Amino acid sequence: MSQSLNFFISSSPNSTIAKQSYSKPCAQAFSPKFPFKSARKSITASCSDLDSSPPSPILVSDNGNGGGVTELSSSSIEVDTVTETEMKENGFRSTRRTKLVCTIGPATCGFQQLEALAVGGMNVARINMCHGTRDWHKRVIEMVRRLNEEKGYAVAIMMDTEGSEIHMGDLCGAPSxxxxxxxxxxxxxxxxxxxxxxxxxxxxxxxxxxxxxxxxxxxxxxxxxxxxxxxxxxxxxxxxxxxxxxxxxxxxxxxxxxxxxxxxxxxxLPTISPKDWLDIDFGVAEGVDFIAISFVKSAEVINQLKSYIKARSRDGDVAVIAKIESIDSLKNLEEIIRASDGVMVARGDLGAQIPLEQVPSAQQKIVHLCRQLHKPVIVASQLLESMIEYPTPTRAEVADVSEAVRHRVDALTLSGESGMDRISEKALTVLRSVSLRIERWWREEKRHEAMELEDITSSFADSISEEICNSAANMANNLEVDALFVYTKTGHMASLLSRCRPDCPIFAFTTTTSVRRRLNLQWGLIPFRLSFSDDMESNLNKTFSLLKARGMIKSGDLVIAVSDMLQSIQVMNVP
Ligand SMILES: Nc1ncnc2c1ncn2[C@@H]1O[C@H](COP(=O)(O)OP(=O)(O)OP(=O)(O)O)[C@@H](O)[C@H]1O
Ligand SMILES: CC(=O)C(=O)O
Ligand SMILES: [K+]
Ligand SMILES: [Mg+2]
Incomplete structure (x- = not known):
C-alpha cells in the first residue's frame, strides 16, 4: 500500500468527478419500486457508457459461503431490497446503525421464515451448536446462502459452539x-x-x-x-x-x-471440547463467517483456534468471536479481546456466574474496551425475553435495548425470541424501531461520539489508514455530510470508520461477498459489493451513477470518500 498520503479535498462544482458525471447521465435512470419481499439479483443498472473499465464481467473470487466464483458485472452493484427500500423511503441518513443477530431455531429454520427475518432486518444468523444436529445446521446454512444468492442479502452466519460447561440433556423431545x-x-x-x-x-x-x-x-x-x-x-x-x-x-x-x-x-474442562472441534471443522468446511467460542477463559484458546482455522480454511477469513460469559473471561478480559476478532457479551450465562447486579457494569466495561480496541461487540440474551409469552415487551426491556444502542454496540442478538417462537418478526420489529428511535434521538440532540479513541495500530501504513478514518469521520460530523463512502478490499478501512461511530451512515464498497457479509455485523456499515479499480474517480463516477439510478442517492448529497488503495479523503457533492 502506498505510503504517500494523497489528501485532497475537491469541492463539488469544480471537481472533475462532478463534471464527468454531469456530462454523462446514466443511460437508464430507472427506479422500479421493489416490493419489500420481491426477489432481486445483483442489481444491474446499465451505466456502461459511464464506465471506463472494460464492459466484460469481472470474475470475483468468492472465498466464503457464496461458494466458488461468482460473477459480478463491472457495471452492477449488489445490495438487498430491504436496504434499498429503507434508504429510498427514509433517506439514507436514517438507516439503522445497530446490527441485528437472530438465533435460528425450530420456529425460524424454514426458507420463508428466514426470508421474513432478513426482511425484518436480520444481519447475521446465529446457529447454536448446543441444539440440533449438524445436518439441521447444514440445512439452515444452505438456506441462508440461497437467500443471499437469490435475493441479494448479505446475511452472515455465526456458528456458536457448545463449550464444555455443565448443562442438562435434551428432554427427550419435550420443549420444556x-x-x-x-x-x-x-x-x-x-x-x-x-x-x-x-x-x-x-x-x-x-x-x-x-x-x-x-x-x-x-x-x-x-x-x-x-x-x-x-x-x-x-x-x-x-x-x-x-x-x-x-x-x-x-x-x-x-x-x-x-x-x-x-x-x-x-x-x-477445556474451553473447546472434542465435540466443539468437530463442530468447528464443520463450520470451517461450510464457510461460516464467524465462529463464536463459548466460555472463553483466556486469550490462549483464541490464538490456538485462529491458527487452527488459518491452516484449514481456504483463506483463513473465518472471524473468531470470544463470548464473555464466565468469571475467568472477565478476569482476562483485555487479553481475550485483543486476541479475538470480536466479542459477545453473553449475558445469559454471565448472569449465572456473577451476581445479576454486576452484569450491567460488566457489559458497559466490555463494550467500552471493545470499542477502544477496535473489535465489534455484540450484546446477547434476554433482550426481549417477555415477548416469548406476551405480545409487547416490558418497558424495562425497551430500556435495556436503548441502553445498549446508546453505548453504540455493534449488534444486538435475539436468542429464544427468534429461536423458539413465532414472535421472531415482532421481536425484530421492536429491536429495529427502538434502535432507529434512539439513534435518531442521539443525532437530534447532537450527541457526538464522546469516546477518546486510542491509537491502535503499530505499523506506519496502518497508522495512516487509522488517521485518515478518524479525520474523515470527524470531518463528516463537522460538515454534516450525508454519507461516508469507503472502498475497501479487506474491509479494514470500513471497520476503522465504523469504530468512530460517525453521525452519518457508512457505505462500504467491497469486491467479495465474504467481506460484504462480515461487514454486516458492524455498526453503521451498509455493505455493497462492487467491482472497482485503483482509479478513485472512475470508482466514484460509477458508484454515483449506479446508486442514483437506484434512487438511493440524489444530486447534491454531500459525501466524503476514502479508500484503502489510494490513501485519500475526498469531499464532494453527488453530481
Ligand atoms: N437449533 C435449535 N434447535 C432447537 N432449539 C433451539 C435451537 N437453537 C436455539 N434453540 C432454543 O432457543 C433457546 C435460546 O437459544 P440460545 O441460543 O440463547 O441458547 P441457550 O441454550 O440459551 O444457550 P447459549 O446461548 O448459552 O448457548 C434455547 O434454549 C433452545 O430452547
Ligand atoms: C448467548 C449466550 O451464550 C449466553 O447468553 O449465555
Ligand atoms: K452456545
Ligand atoms: Mg451461553
Missing part, C-alpha cells in the same frame, strides 16, 4: 418441563434411552455426581429454576425444587456452596 415447588427431581449422569423417567434429567458432565455435595444449591439457567441437593446415589443426584419454573432442553447448570459458585474439576 415444569418443576414445581417441593418436587424431588433426579439429575443423572447416566445416558437415558428415548424415554425419560418422570422428573429425571440427564447432565452432560460425567464428574457432576462426584463434584456436587448434599446441601449445594443447583441453579438452572442462572436461576430460572432452583434446586437443593438432598441425596447422592452413584450417578444420580436427588434434588428438591426450591424455586419452581420451566426447565428448557440443554439448560445450563451451575452449583453454589455457601453463596459462592463451585468451581472444582468443572473449572478445568
Amino acid at each position: 418441563a415444569k418443576a414445581e415447588d417441593g418436587e424431588i427431581w433426579t439429575f443423572s449422569v447416566r445416558a437415558l434411552d428415548s424415554t425419560r423417567p418422570e422428573r429425571t434429567v440427564t447432565v452432560n458432565y460425567d464428574g457432576f455426581a462426584e463434584d456436587v455435595q448434599v446441601g449445594d444449591e443447583l441453579l438452572v439457567d442462572g436461576g430460572m429454576v432452583r434446586f437443593e441437593v438432598i441425596e447422592k446415589f452413584g450417578p444420580d443426584v436427588k434434588c428438591k425444587c426450591t424455586d419452581p419454573g420451566l426447565l428448557l432442553p440443554r439448560a445450563n447448570l451451575t452449583f453454589w456452596r455457601d453463596g459462592s459458585l463451585v468451581r472444582e474439576r468443572n473449572a478445568m
Whole structure:
C-alpha cells in the first residue's frame, strides 16, 4: 500500500468527478419500486457508457459461503431490497446503525421464515451448536446462502459452539418441563434411552455426581429454576425444587456452596471440547463467517483456534468471536479481546456466574474496551425475553435495548425470541424501531461520539489508514455530510470508520461477498459489493451513477470518500 498520503479535498462544482458525471447521465435512470419481499439479483443498472473499465464481467473470487466464483458485472452493484427500500423511503441518513443477530431455531429454520427475518432486518444468523444436529445446521446454512444468492442479502452466519460447561440433556423431545415447588427431581449422569423417567434429567458432565455435595444449591439457567441437593446415589443426584419454573432442553447448570459458585474439576474442562472441534471443522468446511467460542477463559484458546482455522480454511477469513460469559473471561478480559476478532457479551450465562447486579457494569466495561480496541461487540440474551409469552415487551426491556444502542454496540442478538417462537418478526420489529428511535434521538440532540479513541495500530501504513478514518469521520460530523463512502478490499478501512461511530451512515464498497457479509455485523456499515479499480474517480463516477439510478442517492448529497488503495479523503457533492 502506498505510503504517500494523497489528501485532497475537491469541492463539488469544480471537481472533475462532478463534471464527468454531469456530462454523462446514466443511460437508464430507472427506479422500479421493489416490493419489500420481491426477489432481486445483483442489481444491474446499465451505466456502461459511464464506465471506463472494460464492459466484460469481472470474475470475483468468492472465498466464503457464496461458494466458488461468482460473477459480478463491472457495471452492477449488489445490495438487498430491504436496504434499498429503507434508504429510498427514509433517506439514507436514517438507516439503522445497530446490527441485528437472530438465533435460528425450530420456529425460524424454514426458507420463508428466514426470508421474513432478513426482511425484518436480520444481519447475521446465529446457529447454536448446543441444539440440533449438524445436518439441521447444514440445512439452515444452505438456506441462508440461497437467500443471499437469490435475493441479494448479505446475511452472515455465526456458528456458536457448545463449550464444555455443565448443562442438562435434551428432554427427550419435550420443549420444556415444569418443576414445581417441593418436587424431588433426579439429575443423572447416566445416558437415558428415548424415554425419560418422570422428573429425571440427564447432565452432560460425567464428574457432576462426584463434584456436587448434599446441601449445594443447583441453579438452572442462572436461576430460572432452583434446586437443593438432598441425596447422592452413584450417578444420580436427588434434588428438591426450591424455586419452581420451566426447565428448557440443554439448560445450563451451575452449583453454589455457601453463596459462592463451585468451581472444582468443572473449572478445568477445556474451553473447546472434542465435540466443539468437530463442530468447528464443520463450520470451517461450510464457510461460516464467524465462529463464536463459548466460555472463553483466556486469550490462549483464541490464538490456538485462529491458527487452527488459518491452516484449514481456504483463506483463513473465518472471524473468531470470544463470548464473555464466565468469571475467568472477565478476569482476562483485555487479553481475550485483543486476541479475538470480536466479542459477545453473553449475558445469559454471565448472569449465572456473577451476581445479576454486576452484569450491567460488566457489559458497559466490555463494550467500552471493545470499542477502544477496535473489535465489534455484540450484546446477547434476554433482550426481549417477555415477548416469548406476551405480545409487547416490558418497558424495562425497551430500556435495556436503548441502553445498549446508546453505548453504540455493534449488534444486538435475539436468542429464544427468534429461536423458539413465532414472535421472531415482532421481536425484530421492536429491536429495529427502538434502535432507529434512539439513534435518531442521539443525532437530534447532537450527541457526538464522546469516546477518546486510542491509537491502535503499530505499523506506519496502518497508522495512516487509522488517521485518515478518524479525520474523515470527524470531518463528516463537522460538515454534516450525508454519507461516508469507503472502498475497501479487506474491509479494514470500513471497520476503522465504523469504530468512530460517525453521525452519518457508512457505505462500504467491497469486491467479495465474504467481506460484504462480515461487514454486516458492524455498526453503521451498509455493505455493497462492487467491482472497482485503483482509479478513485472512475470508482466514484460509477458508484454515483449506479446508486442514483437506484434512487438511493440524489444530486447534491454531500459525501466524503476514502479508500484503502489510494490513501485519500475526498469531499464532494453527488453530481
Ligand atoms: N437449533 C435449535 N434447535 C432447537 N432449539 C433451539 C435451537 N437453537 C436455539 N434453540 C432454543 O432457543 C433457546 C435460546 O437459544 P440460545 O441460543 O440463547 O441458547 P441457550 O441454550 O440459551 O444457550 P447459549 O446461548 O448459552 O448457548 C434455547 O434454549 C433452545 O430452547
Ligand atoms: C448467548 C449466550 O451464550 C449466553 O447468553 O449465555
Ligand atoms: K452456545
Ligand atoms: Mg451461553
